[in-house]
Amino acid sequence: MAQRKRLNLGARAWRAAMAGLAFVVSLGLASGAWAAQRVALVVGVSKYDKVPSLNNPGKDARLVQATLQKLGFTVKVLTDPSRAALIEGLGEFEESAKGSEAAVLYYAGHGAMVDGVNYLLPRDAIITNKSSLTGTAVESARLGQSMMGAKAVRLIILDACRNNPTATRSLGGNSRGLTRETGPTSVAVVTLMAAGPGQVAQDGAAGAANSPFAIALTQGLTRPGITVGELPSYVQAEVERMTEGEQTPDLQGIWPNVHWSFDPNGPPKRVAAAGADPVKIKWEKDQVFWTSIKDSDDPADFKAYMDAQDRGEISGAFRKLASNRIRALEKLPAGSFQVASRSAQPGQDLVVSARDAFGRGDYAAASRDWSAAASAGNGAAMYNLGVMSLSGKGATKDITAAARWFRASAGAGHSGGMVNWGLCLLNGFGTAKDEASGFRFIQDAANRGSANAMGLLAEAFYRGRGVAADPRQGASWLQRAVDAGDGPSIAQLADAYDRGDGVARDGHRAFSLYQRAATAGDTEAMVHLGYAYEDGEAVPKDEIQAATWYQRAAEAGNSEGMSSLAVMFESGAGLPQDEQRAAEYYRAAADLGDARGYLGLGSLTARGAGVRANPAEAVRLFQQAANKGSALALRNLGLMYETGQGVRADRAKAVDFYRKALAAGDTGARDELQRLGVR
Known part of the structure; x- marks a missing residue:
């Protein structure tokens, strides 16, 4: 994979502890026109004349219809349409979309890809051979053409290719999934597919209320103040969680305005002071909240983060990482370091109340309760007081005070405290520089199971900080960190494979890891994927x-x-x-x-x-x-x-x-x- 700007394996060492506030770029159309016209076409095909029927498209279509109507959309629904009815419905939708603010088209049912072209199967589709399928189905490109008249949002949602009926047939050499759209509207129209290219979307078990994608989609659409730019990341994270990584929704296209909100009321009023940018505030609170919990050993902290996004208080950029950490921590056996440290800590009720207050942005209450818990000897509370001193949120910004809190937290056995105290020693932040001692604290946390410490230990081996440089050991620890759920290590391991640093150079493995990191919210990995698709070396251009x-x-x-x-x-x-x-x-x-x-x-x-x-x-x-x-x-x-x-x-x-x-x-x-x- 061609290198444009390599990820710096040393870049996160202190940045991980002092994550800055995200800058939010606001481009395109004004984002405050909540009352403007919204139109949608919802198509659900469950019953087929000559193709195996599906369990949930009809139910999913009704769920999406109800959701969009609550959001102020005028919705036309087509249930089990014939090809003629589907084409006629698209024509009517094209007329209604002209001049609208937002146009959304949702299709649930069977789909097939033949010779690089996506086809949607109406009720009367015939799949005996390639000619019959292409002659009785509808090319997905027609969907994009029907909404070009909309101004701010043109969104196609393809919840198709469920248990692909052509999977056992030879149709143009393709057997699974859809491909990305490549027609003339593929830039101006954003397409969100239920599953990635070549994947089959899960329809949901018999008797299930809805498919995983439809559930995640409608939950995402109804998050308070959620924008079109935030929706795909939320849906991807939730579908991956519900399907245990077997299905990853795919996105293609450029938003004219990434901050257009589905919520007719706009962003929640409670998060914005007079004259403030509510989108930027959500991102700022997101960064601060994540910094406070990222080294936690308690699944409840990550659940609280996800709950805060569900309430519309933060953007949830790290939702997938939070989900991964919950899964990793809940798999720990009884008696392990993390489980034991959670159950043995005094003042845990105060830690929980402080965490909730911090998530709401009530830093004074968080500081009060964490201080009380720290006085009782709670290591997590000490750690979070250190984060407050480091960030200036709820306390005077004071790196020396932060270092003292991290040292106390480390002494109380908190892995996050060990990591940050080790970083203080490695870098001489708030204390005398002592790389060897810093390495030992991070190594201790890594040996006890801290995923973040494993990633930092890898960095120490790569850079020779506190230990002799050893790229092979660095790569080994990166892999262990990835397996333990550490988000930043995914992109760093990808970079190692991209460079051949400590491992054999493997562009395809690097791309796969960058993709995993990008869908989890790593922005540098997103850029690497962009370069990979532009260069066309590891993947087709x-x-x-x-x-x-x-x-x-x-x-x-x-x-x-x-x-x-x-x-x-x-x-x-x-x-x-x-x-x-x-x-x-x-x-x-x-x-x-x-x-x-x-x-x-x-x-x-x-x-x-x-x-x-x-x-x-x-x-x-x-x-x-x-x-x-x-x-x-x-x-x-x-x-x-x-x-x-x-x-x-x-x-x-x-x-x-x-x-x-x-x-x-x-x-x-x-x-x-x-x-x-x-x-």
């Missing part, structure tokens, strides 16, 4: 899927995802060229200090493409990019000084910038120097 992952990373605050998507919009590679949207994403990335954000916005500003031309501002942006290490920005500064754009023409300065650009690795600067007759 798919620029639309690349853009999909870049946008998901961007909406989660990743500046590299923002600038990567901006490049695609600027160049028109894989997306319709849109220099205005490119400028918006470049600007968002630049606001986070991203070199490519400065460079791209500077280039558009110099040319007046997507933004008003302003050569002087372009020079400033190029200088910012150069300060961040961009060699191309140095060459661009040379061009600006040579031509006198935005600055007074100065040949000597131009030559100096060209030389600096060449020294920094920009070979194009050599041509500029040769053109000027300068060595």
Whole structure:
């Protein structure tokens, strides 16, 4: 897999303990038009004339219908339609979608993929052979065409390919699942599939109320204030949890506005102060809440996190990681370190009340109860008081005080305290630096079963911090951390396979791990997936899927995802060229200090493409990019000084910038120097 920007195995050591606040990029249409027109077409096909019937599509369609109606959608329902009725219904839906704010189309039933084309099977479909199937089914591309008139949201939900009736037949060499959409509407229309390419969606057991996907979808749609950008991650996490990893929903397409909310009332009013951005507040609370529990040994902490998302108080970016940790902790045998430490801690009732208060954003109450529990000797309470001192949430920001709390927590046997006290010693934060002692504390926590400590122990072996460098040991501990449910270690193990560091280089294994990390919310892994789909080395080239992952990373605050998507919009590679949207994403990335954000916005500003031309501002942006290490920005500064754009023409300065650009690795600067007759 081609390297664009490698994950830094040392990057999380302290960042893990002081996770910052996520930046939320807000682009596109205004997000406050809650009362605008919403239309939906819901199709459920359970009974077939010549194809095996299904248990739940009809029931699922009714559930989705009721859910969308509660959200203010005008819903048309087609139950067990013939091909003619389905085509007629799509035509009517196309007319109703024109000029609407949001259009949603849900299909539940059988689907099949033939020669790279997805087909949806109406009641009278015939699957005797390829010709009969393609002649009696409906191409899924027709769905996208029917909703192009909607403005803010164009969403297709394919809950299809359930127990695929063509699985035992030879139809174009394909036997399982659907493929991603590739038609002309596949960028402008977002498609959420119940299962990934090649997977078969579970229909639900006989007698079950609904399929796992329909349950997760409708639960997600009704979360207070949930946005279109947040919905796919929620649904993916829940379906994987309910199917024990056998089914992973898939997303493709670009949202015109990732912050459009399904909730007719908008984001919950209780989370927003006057003039505040409620979306950003949800992300901020999400980061702070996750930081407070990520090293916990108590499943109740992670359940509380998921409950907070269900109440609409946080975005739930780490929901899948929370689910994984619950599963890993609940499998621990009685008498293990974690189980014993939970049951033996005094003041546990105060810890629970403090955790709930912290989740609500009531930091004063959390501090009061954790302080009382810490006085009783509770290690978890000491740990969380340390997090408060570290983050400044509920306490004065004081790294020395944080270190004291982490040391006390470690002494009380809390694995999170051991980890963070070890990090303090490794880095000299709030105490004297002592790498050997720091390593021993982290090793002790890892040996006792702390998943986070296992990942940090791997990092210590990779970097030679407190122990002799040993990449093979590092890779081994990363694998153990992944098996124990540590989220950050998934992407780090992927990076190890991508580089061949401590393990044999394996691009396909790296891609699989990046995919797993990305669906769990790791934004750098999302960017890696985008690069993989753009490069087409580990997987077939798919620029639309690349853009999909870049946008998901961007909406989660990743500046590299923002600038990567901006490049695609600027160049028109894989997306319709849109220099205005490119400028918006470049600007968002630049606001986070991203070199490519400065460079791209500077280039558009110099040319007046997507933004008003302003050569002087372009020079400033190029200088910012150069300060961040961009060699191309140095060459661009040379061009600006040579031509006198935005600055007074100065040949000597131009030559100096060209030389600096060449020294920094920009070979194009050599041509500029040769053109000027300068060595």
